[in-house]
Amino acid sequence: MRIFLAGATGVIGTRLLPLLVAAGHEVAGMTRSAAKADQVRAAGAVPVVCDVYDADALTAAVVDYGPDLVMHQLTDLPDDAARLAESADANSRIRTEGTRNLIAAAQAAGAKRFLAQSIAWEPAGGRGRVIQDHEAAVLDIGGVVMKYGQFYGPGTYYEGELPPHPRVHVDDAAARTIPLLEASSGVVIIADAA
Incomplete structure (x- = not known):
């Protein structure tokens, strides 16, 4: 399968990339x-340097690659x-404008599948509506919403301690994402058992 992974150098993206290539x-x-293009190349993938907020450049990049699946890990x-x-506010913008741009690019490229990360807990403040709208946009196009627990492990905010539930080790989260490439549209919780 041809996969366009947006967020390939993030905490989970760096773990997903080699798993996808190995599969x-x-x-x-x-x-x-x-500066991170070489990191992507070293993992066995084609690097794409692009800002999700540059809708024209993003659409051109996704159309040029011609993926079967677009994965939003931004x-x-x-x-x-x-x-x-x-x-x-910056993270909310990724979930609104970034999601909108990535969905539009995936549709322009004719990608048949779309997966997007979300969170498995209620965010503080008024950001709950942003999360709901983000997830609804993904489900509206027949996509899969992956609601991750709070990450713990190397490179996360919880390297030496466990966060409250819902939580998931970041390596386990990446491994549990791979089978979802073929999942039916819907919401999947990826978290440790409480």
Whole structure:
């Protein structure tokens, strides 16, 4: 399967990319950082340097690759968890404008499948509506919403401790995503048993 992975150099994307390649898929890994293109190439994928907010460039990149499936693993989160509150608007923009642009690009390319990450808990503040709208947009096109628990493990906010439930080790989250490439449209919770 030809897969366009948006968010290939993020916390889960870096784990998904080699799993997808090892499973025999042809993968284009999108990153907005030219400095990370070599990381994508080293994982065995075609690097695509593109900003999800540049709708024309994004559509051109996805159409050019011609994927069977587009996977949305984009977030806009800070490296420091203490800065989460101040970055909430940026992450909400990924879930609104970013999702809209990626869906439009996938449709323009004729991709038959669309998978997108979401969260398995109720977000703080007024961001719940953003999450609901994001998930509804994915389901409206027959996509799959992957609602991940809070990640823990290397490179996450919880490297040495467990977050509250729902939670999932980031490596387990990536491994549990692979079978969903063929899943029927709907919502899937990816979390440890409570």
